Amino acid sequence: MDETSVRLSKRMVELGLCSRREADACIEQGLVKVDGKVVNTLGARVRPEQQITLAGTPQALATLPVTMLLNRPEGEDAPPAQLLGPDSPRRRG
Known part of the structure; x- marks a missing residue:
């Protein structure tokens, strides 16, 4: 192919279709x-x-389990689910 062609997976990412x-x-x-x-x-x-x-x-990626780690402030007694929201800090590791 010509020099303007790219890998399909890369092009899908560029188009925002998936990772x-x-x-x-x-x-x-x-x-x-x-x-x-x-x-x-x-x-x-x-x-x-x-x-x-x-x-x-x-199929394989749609059913993968997700693990979430939560660092609660000292003395915080609220259930973990109540501490999560759109304003929660996000960190990938």
Whole structure:
């Protein structure tokens, strides 16, 4: 392909469709179409003008458990769920 082509998973991230890991899972599970054709090969390359559609969320990632850690201030007796909200600080590690 020409020098303007990029990896499909990278282009999906650029378009805001999903994360890189989710993109790879979607591609492997046949959930991605490029110009109306299913693409299930990792490393496939696309041009910027090609239409990319996503037909759902990958099964394995949709069912992964999530662990949350909460550092409560000393003396705080409220249940953990009450301490979480939109103004809670977020930190990824």
